[in-house]
Amino acid sequence: xxxxxxxxxxxxxxxxxxxxxxxxxxxxxxxxxxxxxxxxxxxxxxxxxxxxxxxxxxxxxxxxxxxxxxxxxxxxxxxxxxxxxxxxxxxxxxxxxxxxxxxxxxxxxxxxxxxxxxxxxxxxxxxxxxxxxxxxxxxxxxxxxxxxxxxxxxxxxxxxxxxxxxxxxxxxxxxxxxxxxxxxxxxxxxxxxxxxxxxxxxxxxxxxxxxxxxxxxxxxxxxxxxxxxxxxxxxxxxxxxxxxxxxxxxxxxxxxxxxxxxxxxxxxxxxxxxxxxxxxxxxxxxxxxxxxxxxxxxxxxxxxxxxxxxxxxxxxxxxxxxxxxxxxxxxxxxxxxxxxxxxxxxxxxxxxxxxxxxxxxxxxxxxxxxxxxxxxxxxxxxxxxxxxxxxxxxxxxxxxxxxxxxxxxxxxxxxxxxxxxxxxxxxxxxxxxxxxxxxxxxxxxxxxxxxxxxxxxxxxxxxxxxxxxxxxxxxxxxxxxxxxxxxxxxxxxxxxxxxxxxxxxxxxxxxxxxxxxx
Amino acid sequence: xxxxxxxxxxxxxxxxxxxxxxxxxxxxxxxxxxxxxxxxxxxxxxxxxxxxxxxxxxxxxxxxxxxxxxxxxxxxxxxxxxxxxxxxxxxxxxxxxxxxxxxxxxxxxxxxxxxxxxxxxxxxxxxxxxxxxxxxxxxxxxxxxxxxxxxxxxxxxxxxxxxxxxxxxxxxxxxxxxxxxxxxxxxxxxxxxxxxxxxxxxxxxxxxxxxxxxxxxxxxxxxxxxxxxxxxxxxxxxxxxxxxxxxxxxxxxxxx
Numbered sequence: 124x125x126x127x128x129x130x131x132x133x134x135x136x137x138x139x140x141x142x143x144x145x146x147x148x149x150x151x152x153x154x155x156x157x158x159x160x161x162x163x164x165x166x167x168x169x170x171x172x173x174x175x176x177x178x179x180x181x182x183x184x185x186x187x188x189x190x191x192x193x194x195x196x197x198x199x200x201x202x203x204x205x206x207x208x209x210x211x212x213x214x215x216x217x218x219x220x221x222x223x224x225x226x227x228x229x230x231x232x233x234x235x236x237x238x239x240x241x242x243x244x245x246x247x248x249x250x251x252x253x254x255x256x257x258x259x260x261x262x263x264x265x266x267x268x269x270x271x272x273x274x275x276x277x278x279x280x281x282x283x284x285x286x287x288x289x290x291x292x293x294x295x296x297x298x299x300x301x302x303x304x305x306x307x308x309x310x311x312x313x314x315x316x317x318x319x320x321x322x323x324x325x326x327x328x329x330x331x332x333x334x335x336x337x338x339x340x341x342x343x344x345x346x347x348x349x350x351x352x353x354x355x356x357x358x359x360x361x362x363x364x365x366x367x368x369x370x371x372x373x374x375x376x377x378x379x380x381x382x383x384x385x386x387x388x389x390x391x392x393x394x395x396x397x398x399x400x401x402x403x404x405x406x407x408x409x410x411x412x413x414x415x416x417x418x419x420x421x422x423x424x425x426x427x428x429x430x431x432x433x434x435x436x437x438x439x440x441x442x443x444x445x446x447x448x449x450x451x452x453x454x455x456x457x458x459x460x461x462x463x464x465x466x467x468x469x470x471x472x473x474x475x476x477x478x479x480x481x482x483x484x485x486x487x488x489x490x491x492x493x494x495x496x497x498x499x500x501x502x503x504x505x506x507x508x509x510x511x512x513x514x515x516x517x518x519x520x521x522x523x524x525x526x527x528x529x530x531x532x533x534x535x536x537x538x539x540x541x542x543x544x545x546x547x548x549x550x551x552x553x554x555x556x557x558x559x560x561x562x563x564x565x566x567x568x569x570x571x572x573x574x575x576x577x578x579x580x581x582x583x584x585x586x587x588x589x590x591x592x593x594x595x596x597x598x599x600x601x602x603x604x605x606x607x608x609x610x611x612x613x614x615x616x617x618x619x620x621x622x623x624x625x626x627x628x629x630x631x632x633x634x635x636x637x638x639x640x641x
Numbered sequence: 642x643x644x645x646x647x648x649x650x651x652x653x654x655x656x657x658x659x660x661x662x663x664x665x666x667x668x669x670x671x672x673x674x675x676x677x678x679x680x681x682x683x684x685x686x687x688x689x690x691x692x693x694x695x696x697x698x699x700x701x702x703x704x705x706x707x708x709x710x711x712x713x714x715x716x717x718x719x720x721x722x723x724x725x726x727x728x729x730x731x732x733x734x735x736x737x738x739x740x741x742x743x744x745x746x747x748x749x750x751x752x753x754x755x756x757x758x759x760x761x762x763x764x765x766x767x768x769x770x771x772x773x774x775x776x777x778x779x780x781x782x783x784x785x786x787x788x789x790x791x792x793x794x795x796x797x798x799x800x801x802x803x804x805x806x807x808x809x810x811x812x813x814x815x816x817x818x819x820x821x822x823x824x825x826x827x828x829x830x831x832x833x834x835x836x837x838x839x840x841x842x843x844x845x846x847x848x849x850x851x852x853x854x855x856x857x858x859x860x861x862x863x864x865x866x867x868x869x870x871x872x873x874x875x876x877x878x879x880x881x882x883x884x885x886x887x888x889x890x891x892x893x894x895x896x897x
Binding site: 428432504509 | 692714729741743757
């Protein structure tokens, strides 16, 4: 009997593609790096285990019991990855519906689309759970090795949540497809994914601000406010937490529920996969406004024209909106806290300013990538009679002004609480934005604007440097507000990281001015 | 003193192997010049150096007297580059794209608006002037890119494989626009693998092989220089294949 087009055959095909994709991403598409990747992964894994041990050792020393406060804490930490898993799964499912790649080949063949759908959805569920385990496994392993081997049951609990989150994501995406149609679902699913991903964290922070006046999730999970409202210890609400903590029956019950929910979802939706993909393929790409936009050929400088073009493209970039939405959503709690704590002194600014600094840095990183690496017509801009320096300056100005639009209202609100904190916010936001933009300039790599979602894979050094610089500028702001000289040390550390990043960058290595190829 | 439209002296560029080697080329103002060559011969590298997209390792490029190295902005002001893969902004309409390009070349507003209207009309883009380019076919995108190249009324237009992937109607339209420009005094240089286009449109033809100019002239001159003893008039295709083969053999002999 032929093996072709069986579930196993599709699964092997998908696994081979996924493995090569992953290996290419980790090795930078250079062959013969398997050993190096293995060693680096091992070192990182050991480092994460050490960090987990350092964070958990005092908790383990005090002894962990299955009482309501502990179950509440574990449930809180389990629910956070579930919302992120659902968000990740939704993104993957949308891609599975809309990315053409091999779909046309497979759909044109006599192989049943339902099998392909089932295999791809299983792959998404497994990937989603595995990604969560990459972060949580060190803590689970440390707890299992030093406290109680029952913590290993957290693994099936995470997989159960992975399957349930994927089922939720499939049903939500299919629902959107049916209700609003294929042309709107792609963008709507990205936005919903961002809201779902950030929703739990934002929700819990808002509850924390209202109930205990703090933005800290940890404080809320330990608060009397929540303990007073928690269910009895016998309640089935604790099933996931009990399972994760070593109750085999709870863990297996949850796992079986996960499998059943996932299987039912596949049975309900797999049959319509072919139709969905065909509908997605027939979207009219010319979705822009048909009404006549006013174009005035005004006399303006080339730099002004470049800035105007960047803003126009950023405004029209629906993917940018969906991709940066999560970063912007994280600004809601500090904004809410500002409003909530108005008139209660300026101490809150110490918590709020770093969040704004970090969000501004990350937003600037995304916008810089779009304006610099994601330039769709680089040859046109290079062949124009405008110096490379002017082009870079115009693009950087466009980015700085765009980020200012987001950060300025929040900084103005801070100024009403404390002018001193607002000034620190201005300095650190500017530093964070300039750092992120500089990193993108040094690591410029021509790419399609539509590849924005995968921009992190082009250079891990740039990604890490961008993350560290925005986090450390946020740290500088927090310490500066307190009035400690340690802020200078943190600022010097960021500058050292930036100097190292420049040293590692292709712009320095090619010994060419960074503006040369813009 | 009258300048050549393009004057290239001893131009060289090496990647891992030489792409262009001591190339000399002289193109007169108002000429339609076709640069031919097999894949990897160095055509695009040469033209990219002329357009300022690549730095030459050695040699000089003058565009209407402007040294491309010492006066790049002066050279760019009068030049237009149309790549083989049209790079336009998906989220701009053709009219907005032209507004942007006119801004980069600092064309006065009124003049740009008038030219945009004419160019869009000539290229058959008028009905799509207000639609975003994201759903456009390859041919439409190529026409938008060409419109961008014309909006600042360049003296030299360089096109890399401009007709690849175009349907017959679009290809005809592009060819007509280019011929009209040459009639109006503009200089056009294009690379193409469609030898019939070079045969019918170009006033002079140059063939590059392994980074060197191996023959050049009008079609009649090429025929006269390439006497193989065969009866009848040789087509450009036959001349091209002969010249490239001979160049390959000579290089192999030198290497041996």
